[in-house]
Amino acid sequence: MKTLIACYSYSGHTLKVAEALKEEIDADLTVIKTVKDKWYFFKLWDAIRENSVPIEPCVTDLIDFDGLVVCCPVWGGKVPAAVNQYLSELKNLKGKYFGVFVTSGGGKSQKATVQMRSYLDGEGMLFLGQMSLRSKNVDEGNYGEVFDFFVKKFNSMK
Numbered sequence: 001m002k003t004l005i006a007c008y009s010y011s012g013h014t015l016k017v018a019e020a021l022k023e024e025i026d027a028d029l030t031v032i033k034t035v036k037d038k039w040y041f042f043k044l045w046d047a048i049r050e051n052s053v054p055i056e057p058c059v060t061d062l063i064d065f066d067g068l069v070v071c072c073p074v075w076g077g078k079v080p081a082a083v084n085q086y087l088s089e090l091k092n093l094k095g096k097y098f099g100v101f102v103t104s105g106g107g108k109s110q111k112a113t114v115q116m117r118s119y120l121d122g123e124g125m126l127f128l129g130q131m132s133l134r135s136k137n138v139d140e141g142n143y144g145e146v147f148d149f150f151v152k153k154f155n156s157m158k
Ligand SMILES: Cc1cc2nc3c(=O)[nH]c(=O)nc-3n(C[C@H](O)[C@H](O)[C@H](O)COP(=O)(O)O)c2cc1C
Pocket: 008, 009, 010, 011, 012, 013, 014, 015, 040, 043, 044, 072, 073, 074, 075, 076, 077, 078, 103, 104, 105, 106, 107, 108, 134, 135
């Protein structure tokens, strides 16, 4: 199975995990970047309102892939606006496998994974796994059993 990991990361935690995952499941990695940066408050506002913001060109066509992992930090309990934009640009996703993961400071009531899952479910993708990691653990290089489990799920599809 050929998998694409699409990663938005502002301060590097999510990207660090995405790069480790890339090695473990032998995936391709595309990095989602916003065209412009915004102040903290506006980042939060856009995320909470489930807004989209313009992103730089990256891989959005899954024609050559069997699976997709979308990953990002949690902002205001939700996904950053860049991720909403990325999801809306995806093509050829129906019937393909997907997983999602987030990194966060550890706040409760995170809607971010649900947000990504419900969008991709609605587009006819097939859910394989999800995980949520704390930035503190990522700093320590401690991804835990959830990471191993996530890796196993994707490697079992090969
Ligand atoms: C604008 C903004 C909003 C955030 N909101 C939350 C939040 O609601 N809950 C939480 O646990 N962490 C929150 N965080 C912390 C990040 O989710 C966490 O540090 C994450 O691991 C950063 O990932 P990155 O380094 O890949 O950008 C927020 C950080 C920023 C910059």
